[in-house]
Amino acid sequence: MPCRRSISPRSWSIPTRPRRRWWRRISVVGQFGNIPGSTAPAKSKILQPSDLPGNIGIKERDRQKIAAGLSRLLSDTYTIYLKTHNYHWNVTGPMFNTLHLMFEAQYTELALAVGLIAERIRALGFPAPGSYKAYAALSEIK
Numbered sequence: 001m002p003c004r005r006s007i008s009p010r011s012w013s014i015p016t017r018p019r020r021r022w023w024r025r026i027s028v029v030g031q032f033g034n035i036p037g038s039t040a041p042a043k044s045k046i047l048q049p050s051d052l053p054g055n056i057g058i059k060e061r062d063r064q065k066i067a068a069g070l071s072r073l074l075s076d077t078y079t080i081y082l083k084t085h086n087y088h089w090n091v092t093g094p095m096f097n098t099l100h101l102m103f104e105a106q107y108t109e110l111a112l113a114v115g116l117i118a119e120r121i122r123a124l125g126f127p128a129p130g131s132y133k134a135y136a137a138l139s140e141i142k
Contacts, residue, residue: 056123056124056125058124063124063125063126064126066124067121067124067125067126070117070120070121070124071121071126071128071129071138072138072139072140073117074114074117074118074121074128074129074135074138075129075134075135075136075137075138075139076138076139076140076141077110077113077114077117078110078114078135078139079135079139079141080110080141081107081110081111081114083141084103084106084107084110085103085107087099087103088100088103088104088107091103118130
């Protein structure tokens with residue numbers, strides 16, 4: 001008769017290969033500096049005009065004027081975007097569905113425009129405004 005071994009949890013063999021962690025296989029880029037395995041720095045730096053590529057054949061003074069004008073346009077566009085979103089959320093009355101869909105289409109187009117304008121400012125070598133305080137100071141729409 002074969003010898004029977006007692007099976008207990010202590011005698012179970014446990015694989016000793018290193019465990020792979022799913023978060024180490026993900027390449028995280030962006031604002032997630034505090035996640036292990038992230039390649040982004042933990043603290044972000046405020047960009048200065050000298051940090052951004054800006055040699056596109058336009059003089060510095062002219063690029064600065066263009067960027068200032070685009071910043072005002074960005075502020076106005078974002079303000080209209082917020083107002084349109086407000087109307088979309090709060091529309092009432094017999095024309096509800098028509099107005100609701102119209103405002104939705106309008107704020108979707110405005111959101112795309114905001115992104116394009118900000119990218120143009122960045123292409124000129126200047127940081128785009130990105131806070132409510134900056135938008136309120138630059139916008140002519142109240």
